[in-house]
Amino acid sequence: MARLGIHSFVWTDGTTEQALLEAMSQSAECGYRLIELAYLKPEKFNLDRLGQHAKSLDLDIAVTMGLPLAADVSSEDADAAGKGERILSDAVKAVRDIGGSKLGGILYSAHTKYSRTPTDRGRKNSIAAIARTADIAKAAGVDLVLEVVNRFETNLLNTTAQGLAFIDETGSDHVRLHLDTFHMNIEEANPAAALRLAGDKLGYFHIGESNRGYLGDGTINFDLMFDALLDIDYQRDITFESFSSTVVDEGLTIACAIWRDTWTENRPLAEHAKQYIDLKMAEAKRRRTTNARP
Template sequence: MAQLGLHTFAVAPKWDVAVMRAHREKLDTHQVRVLEIPLLDPSEINVDETRAFCEETGITPVCSLGVPAEIDVIADPDAGMAFLEPAFAVASGIGAPSLSGVTYGTIGKISGLARTQAEFDGTARFIDRAAARAKTFGLGLGIEPCNRYETHIMNTGADGRAYCEAIGADNVFIHLDTYHMNIEEASFDKGFADCGPHLGYVHLSESNRGAPGTGMIDWDAVFQALAGLGFNGITTLESMNHVHEAIASALAIWRPVADDPNDVIDNGLPYLRDAARRAGFNYTASSTCGA
């Protein structure tokens, strides 16, 4: 069965074990199986404390990031690898199975033109190199297509599949996001299906980045598509309730995405579970946090 996760931007802009401990009862109530921890600055993460928290609660950590603006992974892949290296170490250290997100470039960086073959080839070479290094840490590497206003390198599930097939690494997977899909795909069904066997992770993000059910995403269509594919991986509620300063501008987050921040978890998670149930998409039902 699939697992329902929560991006920690729903709680705070930076990972903080004490803050998450304060939310432990809420995580248990909503049967959160996974927490997505952003590694925009891996040095912020206390590895031992975080791993202990995850082991104690039974929560699976997954990690994500985007490459900072000052790094061009095509022109200077060594700089890109130097950025990813500590993130790989932290992700592995806390017990995460993967690192995903815009691992191949910078959120908010566009050329104003269509992606060139040289850009495709250079990006593919970097992803291949990053995947090989991730594998030495026992990690999968996710690549997240984003909308055309945030990148011209990878926008759709079909784009992600093209990279996966060009690279051929068995630890690379596609990380789709309903916020971006709502802009770029012809339908949720087609977007997910276009990934073929490479779909590995899904962000459940409302069209306004707030609580699911308060925007224009057709959640019945999302879960019907996932159920039809037999997807049994991790789907994570991602809301920009709070956002790390390193990417707030690139994501154009300058106003609150929810009138009441508590709504993202308290209303959003039950809303997603209800929509999944209607579609016959089954989540693991047992409690996460134990005794």
């Protein structure tokens, strides 16, 4: 049974340790079993304190991030690629130290709207960096999952098929896909078919609405998504993600173009998402049982 998580940006911009502690408590109170955090700098936060608080709440931790252009592992510039690889190595260690289970996000390029197409040399640099990072993650007991995102946030991995080809080229058995309904709704011709294509290579899954707000208030057909998750027997984590300018920090506001309030009160949003996802999964299971009857 997949665990249900929630992104910390539903609760806080993550600028203070106390806010993150409170976000963990709120998440657990709403019935979530995992909280997703943006990359935490060990020099700014007490990772042991955060990890112990999560453990006391029976809450797992996922960490996601993107790389800056100056540290782009898909760059042709060796210095930039090397800097990005060092950031990834440090991030894996931070996830380990906080007691988290996975590192995901846009790990293979910068998190930005590119003004050029990927180059062959840059792509090879990224593949090599991810392969080496996967070795570090495996030794640390941290899952490495690559988030496939829309064309306005990377130029490298926009579809599941691209993600699978990239993973295959790393030659690593420790890299999986991190798919997201918001991005799939933009880039995939058939999101449910893309989930089936991912199969057991799907390591992490984001549930988010087309307008980044309340689930069910946009255009995504979640019935098809949950049917596909059952078809591939997905047992890993599912995390609700929603961004509003009410909460998110300036960096994410710019990177993800969060220019308006998609909601203003986070607790009702979090409670609704938990109920909605539980309902949709239950409905998918009922459909499967009904269709299986002779």
